Amino acid sequence: MSLDNFLNKLSGLVQELEKDLNEAKSISGLEEVRVKFLSRKGRLAEVMKGLKSLSEQDKPVAGKKANEIKDKLLRLWQEKKAYFETKQKEEQLKTFDPTVPGRIPDFGTLHPITLVIEEISDIFTSLGFDVVQGPEVETDFYNFEALNIPPEHPARDMQDTLYITENILLRTHTSPLQIRTMLSRKPPVAAIAPGKVYRRDSDLTHSPMFHQIEGFLVDKNVTMAELRGTLTLFLHQVFGKETKVRFRPSFFPFTEPSAEVDISCVLCKGKGQINGVPCRVCKETGWVEILGCGMIDPAVFHMVGYDPEEFSGFAFGLGVERVAMLKYGIGDLRIFFDNDLRFLEQFKG
């Protein structure tokens, strides 16, 4: 075979391929073209067989040309393939459905009690309070005596107690943490103690287990005005700036003066009724009781070895369930401890 003849055959392949590529309608058609031209038994391989019959002198030229043609064929084919692929993607994009459901990972949720405790803890830690914790099974001393509630004091009637032994009990409030913390530190002390508490009481509005947050500050010259300021700030953050705060004198054995704190009703905004219907949350009073507080009683300071002439302090305690009920509009206390998924999954935040 002459060199010219060989080169013509090679060049001819280009036109043949272009023709076939033009006729190809899809990627599968394109695969047929590849097999026809570029496979081991394809048209290119067939022509290349002629290379052997060329003179040694012509072979380098022919070889070089053959490589060029081979590259060209491959390139043309690939260009066409890319064209088809792009076209196919565009077709697919036309039918792309952005509205199909996604693979949503499972929602983990925190219990509303936890949400409230964390929100309140964050507010108080930002003010400089430490978060502390202590045992849920307590001694009579920490739960009552050290808090100025001696045995046979009528104030013991304020809390129905679950006992473990005559002298050991399930703490009825988080106030023992006042004692434990003050005994282990010297003033200034600023701490809050969230946790479970227990009472021998179970009905529509009482649960034998519930959660409280105790807070207290002891330093030189701590005043009731500062108690009011601290609680007002906290209540505004939890219930909104427009919330009104009211202090009413009350009695707790471990604070004096003592006060109950009411906030303007979150449901009726303190009006007592909604569209003329009596408000069920505040029973028409426009106020709801939210926490108890006061100035730490000197008797408590004596118990922990602080000098009441040198230091003063305030303490407060609030029911977490109550805050959660008001904040989220939950009417039934018992729902907190059933943990029905339909309840839990509403707290995705």
Add this chain to the structure above:
Amino acid sequence: MLLSLNWLKDFVPFEGDIEELAHRLTMVGLEVEEIVEPFSYLKTVVVGKVVECQPHPNSDHLSVCRVDVGKEILPIVCGAPNVSQGQFVPVALIGTCMPSGFTIKKAKLRGEVSCGMICSQKELELGDDQSGIWVLDQEFSSLTPGQDLISALGLDRYVLDIGITPNRADCLSVLGLAREIATLFSLPLSMPKVEITEDDQSLDYEIDIPAKEHCYLYQARLIEDCQIKVSPSWMRFRLLASGIKPINNVVDVTNYVLLELGQPLHAFDRDFLEGNKIRVALAGQKQSFTTLDGNNRKLLATDLLIWDAKKPVALAGIMGGANSEIRENSSRVLLECAVFNPITIRKTARRLGISSEASYRFERGIDQLLSPFALQRATALIQTLAKGKVLKGLAACEPKPYAPRYVSFRAPKVSQLLGVSISEKFCHEALTKLGCKIESKATGWEVLVPSFRHDLEREIDLVEEVGRIYGLDKIEAKLPKISKTLDQTGDPKVAFLRKVKHWSKSVGLKEAINYSFVGSKVLNLLGLPEDNRVYVLNPLSEEQNVLRTDLLAGLLHSVQVNANKERFKLFEIAKTFFKDQNSETLCRENNRLGIVLAGKRYPSKWPFEETEMDYTDLKGILDHFLTIFVGKEVEFVKKQEHPFLKPAVEIVSQKENYGFLGLVKDEIALQYDVKNMDLWYASVDLDKVFETFQQYTLKFQELPKFPATKRDITLVCPLHLCVGDVFKVIKKVKCKILEDTCLTDIYFPKDKKVKHVTLRLTYRAKDKTLKDKEVDKMHKQIADILVKELKVTFP
């Protein structure tokens, strides 16, 4: 404490608005819990005048009346024998719902129309008389037809239900509240006039008090020839409005004076008292006593009793005895008026589970100086109501006379503690208004506190009083400057537990909170040990009588609530409790993380596959947890025996036990309604994890500079061989260039009792690119060791 407004007005001329009164009381610490309308059911009952009364034409026991009710004259058919023309009677108008629950409707009785009902005392629940209709003009004057019954009879329209805090014993009476109201509204306070006509005959009675520290004062009066009968309406109505059931005139007087002055009294039938002597002494050998409610009470030697010459006749300060109570035919009344030690009364009352109006007040403290007046008041009332003859003089013994109490007070202390500027003048006025007498001394004031205020003992008590009168609500809000010392931080465990909660949420678990106590039945069902449990001494129920020793015991409640759902993944972080004699609380508390999984792996919807959760789901969560919070190698070891899991796996590391996991036994799951799905449970000891976590610090590792080479190896393993064992052997090789080993496949060929385990090993050197030959050599070496150590082959 229920406060009758009519009664209040005997003491204070209060004419203001009830809402205003309620608000003001609430704002001085006497919280009005409710404004009660005790006779609201009488709103549509009016005074009627019978203007005509004819026998019923078709009945021989009915009368047909025409009754003037002001606006109109109503035809009413009446069945009472005592009805007659001209009477003033109570008429329940149509629509009235009677206390019995029956509603008055227009009716036809044997052909005669009847528009209302003429009522008896009993039907209106204002007395026991049901012999006939209530003829009002026999008892009341200036009645007019149409007048509503509440005002015609002088009944209380409103009664305040006031929550009295334990410190304010002085407010457990009309007088006490009247005092506060007089102070609040600057009104004069007047006391009832007491006049007694004493008989010439003198009282011959002795009071002997051996139990001196238990009884401070005992006085008695003897009233003879009493006529025991029903009390007059005014007294009955006041008692009813105050929530006390009227009984007879003498008993009612004791209750009346208790409510009015706060001093409990007791009336004995003198004819049942032996000898001329009252003794106040401890029970001693006496082991039981029958109180007037008929209950036989077991006594302790330390209980205080009132004795006659021979026998106990009352449980002091709590309840009288059945042997000497006033009966219908009683005639001689011995009236007791005493002051007892509050603690003595409280101990006995609490132990016996009695809370009487009397014991409630004795426990909180009585105004001893008022006690003689209370006796006079009651004596006078009995004389008037029972027409009794009051013997001259009284029997009395006062082992512990009231000692006036002085309290030192520094006025600047008020401003200092409250954080507002309150003048000395204000303090002076406030304390004086409250009944204190003030004497100025060099160091401050000596304040003589009134005898009725047992709660005023210290300076701080007076500070509170001034604050209360000033108004705690007027204190302005200020923020404190909180100073910190270097050694103070919050409890790191609190932060750790919070972190674990957030981690749990992040892996798709929902938080549950269950009661800490369960029934011991549940712990028994779970097969948990009995000897380490902490029991509640006085549980509310058998379902709450023991503290959880495993979180599952509580979580099972949540499992049951959600058993009907297709899937649930819950966690709980709470304490378990174990008996521990070495702890000051006799209890060890252990923070645990509990996880329960059950049901489908994904929600049943596109694009998720339909598969069930299995061991790998739970273990995956734990692997994730341990990586973050423990950060060191742990082993999952199969346990042969577990009380409630099968299979059960322990999480251990260097002999430390971090927890366990496994499948809850079917028979247990079934009891909590878990059917057709597996219930997986894990329990992690967070106190243990916390110890490790505190020591665990993150350190940055240099990024690799040279490429890695990956090689797969497939081993044919016996079925019982654990994948973990393969990993362990590879680890033991201590190959420096082996960076990572991971499992890529487990395949169980059909009909062969083996499994094919495919591992992917990643090789990399720190300082160079590895040559194929080097990797091949190492890879083969590892393969040979596996074959040798584990008896595995290659496919």
